[in-house]
Amino acid sequence: MxxxxxxxxxxxxxxxxxxxxxxxxxxxxxxxxxxxxxxxxxxxxxxxxxxxxxxxxxxxxxxxxxxxxxxxxxxxxxxxxxxxxxxxxxxxxxxxxxxxxxxxxxxxxxxxxxxxxxxxxxxxHKLLRDLGPEPLSADFSGAYLFEKSRGRRRAIRDFLLDSQIIAGIGNIYANEALFAAGLRPARAAGRINREQYARLAGTIRATLNRALKAGGTTLRDFRNGRGEPGYFQLSLNVYGREGEPCLVCGTAIKAKRLGQRSAFFCPKCQS
The missing domain is CATH 3.20.190.10 (MutM-like, N-terminal)
Structure with missing residues (x-):
């Protein structure tokens, strides 16, 4: 998608x-x-x-x-x-x-x-009125994520995919941002501290900005407004790389089913 x-x-x-x-x-x-x-x-x-x-x-x-x-x-x-x-x-x-x-x-x-x-x-409009803040806007921060996550047992990957929490991140970018922040996708959102959320907010912004510079990700059939593919998939660290060596430590990337979607992580770099 x-x-x-x-x-x-x-x-x-x-x-x-x-x-x-x-x-x-x-x-x-x-x-x-x-x-x-x-x-x-x-x-x-x-x-x-x-x-x-x-x-x-x-x-x-x-x-x-x-x-x-x-x-x-x-x-x-x-x-x-x-x-x-x-x-x-x-x-x-x-x-x-x-x-x-x-x-x-x-x-x-x-x-x-x-x-x-x-x-x-x-x-x-009913489709837009309940959307959370844009992750590249001034309204989005680690402090915001920390406050929204208190008491939640939901996996942090699924927490990030909730459009009422954040608007539009998507599974690819949530996985990549969690890798950069050193957090496992299945970790409970309420068990992540304020400092870790500050780091995660930064990696979310950085991941999205890198993807924008690359024109998005083409895993199936995405094309931009000029009919060109996106190239961010060439720099993915974990998403879709199950069994391949981590680019940082060499440990095999693992996948875990969370809800209806797969989450990808390095068991050594993420905790």
Whole structure:
């Protein structure tokens, strides 16, 4: 699933191409995404000028004078700016056609993404209103994590994946940040002290910034707004490396199932 670095990379890629452009029309080839694309969205979004492209968690917000289009890429979706005349592939479900002849094309093989419309403040939308702070914002800190974790027996990896605690980190980056902080993924969130959380907040920021510089992670089919893959997977320390030697100490990387997802760690470097 595209996580914060992939979604932010997409935002940065499409922003200069669509900001200030008028939406001429929407071409909806398949409205049956996670939530069905409505005629009202098509009618109200068409004709509007995109004023800005922002991100909240894993959601992209295309703001206009009349409302905001809320986009989510689902499990395997991508957004690309292409000529509107370019032939569509099988899973190119929506084109947001712009006044310069280009279009913002939503590609979503699994159809778990969404395209919604709101006239109100998008941050008060039911999908966004309960999201925690952005991990790269001033609202996020080790002190915040420490306070939120008190009394919690939940594994720290799962604690970090809770979007109501932090918006949009994702499993890859949680595993990598925990490795850099020297903390095992299965350790109870409430058993980590203030100093360790300060270190972890720093490794979360550093990991996400490194991923942004690399354009995100391509483990399956992520592409950014220009159709390019991300390269952060070339510098992964633990994620997906079960049985391989730790790059720091040489100990074999282990994997542990936590909930519905695998967690990866070095048994020597992390405690």
């Amino acid at each position: 595209p996580e914060l670095p992939e979604v932010e990379t997409t935002r940065r890629g499409i922003e200069p191409c669509v900001t200030g452009r008028r939406v001429v029309r929407l071409v909806v080839r398949n409205p049956a995404l996670r939530w069905r694309i409505t005629p009202k969205l098509v009618r109200e979004f068409s004709g509007q000028t995109i004023r800005s492209v922002e991100r909240r968690g894993k959601y992209l917000l295309l703001a206009t004078g009349a409302g905001t289009a809320i986009l989510h890429l689902g499990m395997s979706g991508s957004l690309r700016v292409v000529p509107a005349t370019q032939a569509a592939d099988a899973h190119d479900h929506v084109d947001i056609v712009l006044d310069n002849g280009d279009c913002l094309r939503l590609h979503d093989p699994r159809r778990f993404g969404c395209l919604l419309w709101t006239r109100d403040d998008p941050r008060k």
